[in-house]
Amino acid sequence: TQLLEQSPQFLSIQEGENLTVYCNSSSVFSSLQWYRQEPGEGPVLLVTVVTGGEVKKLKRLTFQFGDARKDSSLHITAAQTGDTGLYLCAGAGNQFYFGTGTSLTVIP
Amino acid sequence: NAGVTQTPKFQVLKTGQSMTLQCAQDMNHEYMSWYRQDPGMGLRLIHYSVGAGITDQGEVPNGYNVSRSTTEDFPLRLLSAAPSQTSVYFCASSLTWGTGPEQYFGPGTRLTVT
Numbered sequence: 001t002q003l004l005e006q007s008p009q010f011l012s013i014q015e016g017e018n019l020t021v022y023c024n025s026s027s028v029f030s031s032l033q034w035y036r037q038e039p040g041e042g043p044v045l046l047v048t049v050v051t052g053g054e055v056k057k058l059k060r061l062t063f064q065f066g067d068a069r070k071d072s073s074l075h076i077t078a079a080q081t082g083d084t085g086l087y088l089c090a091g092a093g094n095q096f097y098f099g100t101g102t103s104l105t106v107i108p
Numbered sequence: 109n110a111g112v113t114q115t116p117k118f119q120v121l122k123t124g125q126s127m128t129l130q131c132a133q134d135m136n137h138e139y140m141s142w143y144r145q146d147p148g149m150g151l152r153l154i155h156y157s158v159g160a161g162i163t164d165q166g167e168v169p170n171g172y173n174v175s176r177s178t179t180e181d182f183p184l185r186l187l188s189a190a191p192s193q194t195s196v197y198f199c200a201s202s203l204t205w206g207t208g209p210e211q212y213f214g215p216g217t218r219l220t221v222t
Binding site: 004006009033040041042043044045048088090095096097098099100101 | 112141143148149150151152153156166167198200210211213214215216
Protein backbone atom coordinates (compact mmCIF):
# COMPACT_ATOMS: atom_id res chain seq x y z
CA THR A 1 0.00 0.00 0.00
CA GLN A 2 1.43 3.34 -1.09
CA LEU A 3 1.10 6.03 1.55
CA LEU A 4 1.41 8.90 -0.93
CA GLU A 5 -0.34 8.76 -4.29
CA GLN A 6 0.65 11.10 -7.08
CA SER A 7 -1.39 12.01 -10.12
CA PRO A 8 -1.06 11.92 -12.96
CA GLN A 9 1.53 9.17 -13.29
CA PHE A 10 2.57 10.36 -16.75
CA LEU A 11 2.18 13.79 -18.32
CA SER A 12 3.24 14.95 -21.78
CA ILE A 13 2.67 18.59 -22.67
CA GLN A 14 3.80 21.23 -25.15
CA GLU A 15 6.34 23.86 -24.17
CA GLY A 16 4.57 26.94 -22.80
CA GLU A 17 1.62 25.07 -21.29
CA ASN A 18 0.75 25.05 -17.59
CA LEU A 19 0.39 21.89 -15.50
CA THR A 20 -0.41 20.72 -11.98
CA VAL A 21 0.80 17.58 -10.22
CA TYR A 22 -0.99 16.29 -7.13
CA CYS A 23 0.28 14.39 -4.13
CA ASN A 24 -2.42 12.92 -1.87
CA SER A 25 -2.49 10.91 1.33
CA SER A 26 -4.82 9.98 4.15
CA SER A 27 -1.95 10.51 6.61
CA VAL A 28 -0.77 13.74 8.20
CA PHE A 29 2.87 14.70 7.69
CA SER A 30 5.05 17.09 9.67
CA SER A 31 6.49 18.36 6.39
CA LEU A 32 6.35 17.56 2.71
CA GLN A 33 9.09 17.79 0.14
CA TRP A 34 9.19 17.82 -3.64
CA TYR A 35 12.13 16.33 -5.53
CA ARG A 36 13.01 16.17 -9.22
CA GLN A 37 14.93 13.23 -10.65
CA GLU A 38 16.61 13.01 -14.04
CA PRO A 39 17.45 9.70 -15.75
CA GLY A 40 20.46 7.93 -14.24
CA GLU A 41 20.66 10.27 -11.27
CA GLY A 42 19.35 10.53 -7.74
CA PRO A 43 16.49 12.86 -6.75
CA VAL A 44 17.32 16.50 -6.01
CA LEU A 45 15.31 18.54 -3.50
CA LEU A 46 13.20 21.38 -4.93
CA VAL A 47 11.33 22.60 -1.86
CA THR A 48 10.15 21.76 1.66
CA VAL A 49 6.74 22.92 2.97
CA VAL A 50 6.03 22.70 6.68
CA THR A 51 2.93 24.70 7.59
CA GLY A 52 -0.61 23.75 6.56
CA GLY A 53 -1.75 26.05 3.75
CA GLU A 54 1.81 27.15 3.00
CA VAL A 55 2.59 28.28 -0.55
CA LYS A 56 6.15 28.49 -1.85
CA LYS A 57 7.32 29.74 -5.23
CA LEU A 58 10.50 28.75 -7.03
CA LYS A 59 10.61 30.76 -10.27
CA ARG A 60 7.87 29.19 -12.43
CA LEU A 61 7.08 26.45 -9.90
CA THR A 62 4.46 26.95 -7.18
CA PHE A 63 4.13 24.47 -4.33
CA GLN A 64 1.21 24.28 -1.93
CA PHE A 65 0.77 22.25 1.26
CA GLY A 66 -2.81 21.35 2.10
CA ASP A 67 -4.46 22.92 5.15
CA ALA A 68 -4.66 19.52 6.87
CA ARG A 69 -1.04 18.66 5.91
CA LYS A 70 -2.17 15.54 4.06
CA ASP A 71 -1.73 16.65 0.47
CA SER A 72 0.27 18.94 -1.76
CA SER A 73 0.36 20.25 -5.29
CA LEU A 74 3.03 21.42 -7.69
CA HIS A 75 2.04 23.88 -10.40
CA ILE A 76 4.37 24.74 -13.28
CA THR A 77 3.67 27.84 -15.34
CA ALA A 78 4.82 28.03 -18.97
CA ALA A 79 6.64 24.68 -18.94
CA GLN A 80 10.05 24.47 -20.58
CA THR A 81 11.91 21.44 -21.97
CA GLY A 82 14.29 21.70 -19.02
CA ASP A 83 11.38 20.84 -16.70
CA THR A 84 11.29 17.31 -18.10
CA GLY A 85 11.91 14.72 -15.39
CA LEU A 86 10.38 12.59 -12.66
CA TYR A 87 8.74 14.60 -9.87
CA LEU A 88 8.47 12.96 -6.47
CA CYS A 89 6.75 14.13 -3.33
CA ALA A 90 7.96 12.87 0.06
CA GLY A 91 6.24 13.13 3.42
CA ALA A 92 8.09 13.22 6.73
CA GLY A 93 6.60 11.21 9.56
CA ASN A 94 8.50 8.72 11.65
CA GLN A 95 10.21 7.92 8.35
CA PHE A 96 10.29 9.47 4.91
CA TYR A 97 7.58 8.21 2.55
CA PHE A 98 7.91 8.89 -1.15
CA GLY A 99 5.06 9.22 -3.59
CA THR A 100 4.59 7.09 -6.69
CA GLY A 101 6.09 9.76 -8.95
CA THR A 102 4.94 11.82 -11.94
CA SER A 103 6.94 11.52 -15.14
CA LEU A 104 6.77 14.83 -17.02
CA THR A 105 7.81 15.27 -20.65
CA VAL A 106 7.79 18.75 -22.13
CA ILE A 107 7.79 18.71 -25.92
CA PRO A 108 9.42 21.60 -27.79
CA ASN B 109 33.56 17.51 -1.47
CA ALA B 110 32.19 14.46 -3.30
CA GLY B 111 28.78 14.38 -1.56
CA VAL B 112 27.21 10.91 -1.54
CA THR B 113 29.03 8.23 -3.51
CA GLN B 114 27.80 4.74 -4.34
CA THR B 115 29.56 1.72 -5.79
CA PRO B 116 29.11 -0.19 -7.98
CA LYS B 117 26.95 1.66 -10.53
CA PHE B 118 25.77 -1.57 -12.16
CA GLN B 119 25.70 -5.15 -10.88
CA VAL B 120 24.32 -8.47 -12.12
CA LEU B 121 23.88 -11.29 -9.61
CA LYS B 122 22.62 -14.83 -9.81
CA THR B 123 19.86 -15.94 -7.48
CA GLY B 124 21.32 -16.90 -4.10
CA GLN B 125 24.50 -14.84 -4.38
CA SER B 126 25.33 -12.24 -1.78
CA MET B 127 26.87 -8.81 -2.20
CA THR B 128 27.40 -5.46 -0.53
CA LEU B 129 26.40 -2.11 -1.99
CA GLN B 130 28.72 0.60 -0.76
CA CYS B 131 27.65 4.12 0.25
CA ALA B 132 29.83 6.90 1.63
CA GLN B 133 29.30 10.59 2.37
CA ASP B 134 31.83 13.28 3.22
CA MET B 135 29.43 15.91 4.58
CA ASN B 136 29.50 14.70 8.22
CA HIS B 137 25.78 13.91 8.02
CA GLU B 138 24.24 12.03 10.91
CA TYR B 139 21.30 10.54 9.04
CA MET B 140 21.75 8.01 6.22
CA SER B 141 19.27 5.79 4.46
CA TRP B 142 18.82 3.25 1.69
CA TYR B 143 15.93 3.26 -0.77
CA ARG B 144 14.95 1.07 -3.66
CA GLN B 145 13.17 2.49 -6.69
CA ASP B 146 10.85 0.40 -8.82
CA PRO B 147 8.69 1.57 -11.75
CA GLY B 148 5.41 3.13 -10.62
CA MET B 149 6.30 2.83 -6.93
CA GLY B 150 8.51 5.81 -6.21
CA LEU B 151 11.23 5.22 -3.62
CA ARG B 152 10.73 2.85 -0.71
CA LEU B 153 12.82 3.03 2.44
CA ILE B 154 14.79 -0.14 3.21
CA HIS B 155 16.89 0.77 6.28
CA TYR B 156 18.06 3.97 7.89
CA SER B 157 20.53 5.17 10.50
CA VAL B 158 20.36 8.24 12.75
CA GLY B 159 24.02 8.00 13.69
CA ALA B 160 27.03 5.70 13.98
CA GLY B 161 26.06 2.46 15.70
CA ILE B 162 22.30 3.01 15.29
CA THR B 163 20.21 1.46 12.52
CA ASP B 164 16.52 0.77 12.06
CA GLN B 165 14.18 -0.85 9.57
CA GLY B 166 12.23 1.03 6.97
CA GLU B 167 9.25 0.00 4.89
CA VAL B 168 10.85 -2.95 3.01
CA PRO B 169 13.75 -4.37 5.09
CA ASN B 170 13.42 -8.11 4.36
CA GLY B 171 16.44 -9.64 2.63
CA TYR B 172 18.74 -6.72 3.48
CA ASN B 173 21.17 -5.96 6.31
CA VAL B 174 22.94 -2.74 7.22
CA SER B 175 25.53 -1.55 9.71
CA ARG B 176 26.91 1.90 10.58
CA SER B 177 30.33 1.62 12.15
CA THR B 178 31.39 5.13 11.06
CA THR B 179 29.58 8.39 10.31
CA GLU B 180 30.78 8.27 6.70
CA ASP B 181 29.86 4.75 5.57
CA PHE B 182 26.55 2.89 5.37
CA PRO B 183 26.83 -0.38 3.39
CA LEU B 184 23.78 -2.40 2.35
CA ARG B 185 24.15 -6.19 2.27
CA LEU B 186 22.01 -8.54 0.23
CA LEU B 187 22.20 -11.87 1.99
CA SER B 188 20.81 -14.19 -0.70
CA ALA B 189 19.77 -12.31 -3.81
CA ALA B 190 16.33 -12.94 -5.31
CA PRO B 191 14.85 -11.74 -8.64
CA SER B 192 12.42 -9.57 -6.60
CA GLN B 193 15.43 -7.52 -5.50
CA THR B 194 16.08 -6.37 -9.05
CA SER B 195 15.83 -2.61 -8.67
CA VAL B 196 17.72 0.67 -8.56
CA TYR B 197 19.14 1.36 -5.12
CA PHE B 198 19.77 4.86 -3.78
CA CYS B 199 21.67 5.90 -0.71
CA ALA B 200 20.85 9.27 0.87
CA SER B 201 22.13 11.38 3.73
CA SER B 202 20.99 14.45 5.62
CA LEU B 203 22.50 16.65 8.30
CA THR B 204 19.83 15.86 10.86
CA TRP B 205 16.79 13.73 11.35
CA GLY B 206 13.59 15.67 11.85
CA THR B 207 11.12 17.87 10.05
CA GLY B 208 12.10 18.61 6.49
CA PRO B 209 15.85 17.99 6.36
CA GLU B 210 17.22 18.05 2.82
CA GLN B 211 18.29 14.59 1.75
CA TYR B 212 21.23 14.30 -0.61
CA PHE B 213 21.10 11.27 -2.87
CA GLY B 214 23.86 9.26 -4.48
CA PRO B 215 23.80 8.38 -8.20
CA GLY B 216 22.29 4.94 -7.60
CA THR B 217 23.21 1.29 -8.17
CA ARG B 218 21.27 -0.61 -10.80
CA LEU B 219 21.02 -4.25 -9.67
CA THR B 220 19.74 -7.14 -11.77
CA VAL B 221 19.20 -10.56 -10.22
CA THR B 222 18.80 -13.44 -12.69
